[in-house]
Amino acid sequence: MKVYFGVATAFAAALFACAPASAAGRHTIRVQVSSGYGVDECLLGGRSCGKSVADALCAADGDGAAERFGAAADVDSEVEVACIR
DSSP: OOHHHHHHHHHHHHHHHHOOGGGGEEEEEEEEEGHHHHHHHHTTTOOOHHHHHHHHHHHTTOOOEEEEEEEOOTTTTTEEEEEOO
């Protein structure tokens, strides 16, 4: 009986470790282009500073690295940064 429990526990742990991150593991930050921070110049312009600025925004909000960034799909005047928690 102990062998089966150990195997089942190991199998469940392996499945959990291989599962994709849930939506709760991600956080989206939205910044208005008119906010005066100038982040849109890096995040929308395809410049090399984009990833650094996106990572800094995530870090300032207590998150990990930025997963993706760019124009918000539903609002023209906003930039969206998806952070990993």
